[in-house]
Amino acid sequence: QVQLVESGGGLVQPGSSLSLSCAASGNILSIKSMGWYRQAPGKQRELVAKVITGDAPKYADSVKGRFTVSRDYNKKILFLRMNNLKPADTAVYYCNAEDVWGSGSTGFMGDFWGDGILVTVSS
Numbered sequence: 001q002v003q004l005v006e007s008g009g010g011l012v013q014p015g016s017s018l019s020l021s022c023a024a025s026g027n028i029l030s031i032k033s034m035g036w037y038r039q040a041p042g043k044q045r046e047l048v049a050k051v052i053t054g055d056a057p058k059y060a061d062s063v064k065g066r067f068t069v070s071r072d073y074n075k076k077i078l079f080l081r082m083n084n085l086k087p088a089d090t091a092v093y094y095c096n097a098e099d100v101w102g103s104g105s106t107g108f109m110g111d112f113w114g115d116g117i118l119v120t121v122s123s
Contacts, residue, residue, distance in 0.1 A: 001102055002026040004095045004114035011120045017083045022095030022114055024076040032099030034071055034078040038091035039116075045094065049080060062088070085121045092116040 008020040024031065035050025049059045049069035057069045068081040078095060095114035102108045 001104070001108055001110075002028060002097065002100055002112045004097060004112055006093065006095050006114045006117040009093065009117035009119045011122065012085055013123050014086055014121055016085050016121070017081070018085060018119060019082070020080040020093055020117065020119075022078040024078075024097055024100075024112075027103045028076060029101045029103055031076065031097050031101075033097070035096045035098070036069065036078070036080050037094045037096055038089075038119075039094070040088075040091040043091075048093070050096075051078065082119075085119075087121050090119060090121050092118050 003025045004022055006020060006022050008018065010018065012018050033050055033052040036048040037045050038048050039045040047060055048063055049057060049067055051057050051069055051071040059067060066082065066084045070079045094116045097112045100110055100112055
């Protein structure tokens with residue numbers, strides 16, 4: 001129905017920058033919200049940043065001032081620009097799409113996740 005494909009992860013040194021992208025595809029009519037979550041080893045998945053249609057972006061306190069989330073509504077792509085990366089930012093980053101309405105033989109509505117992409121910040 002809906003595929004979310006993340007790209008852009010990798011290994012970087014502390015203080016570096018990295019950009020992530022998430023492309024949504026499928027028989028999508030609308031997406032209310034797209035966001036980035038992350039899960040570090042041994043920790044629960046947490047919200048990093050999200051963009052709700054018609055609303056200002058929201059950020060976790062730990063990334064405010066360092067990360068910038070943006071969304072291309074036409075191309076259904078979500079971006080995350082990460083500056084001044086810290087070792088604590090090391091995690092698998094997941095793309096999420098909420099309240100997705102789609103077309104097809106029966107139509108659908110639901111929430112979807114990407115497979116995740118690893119970001120490692122280490123010297």
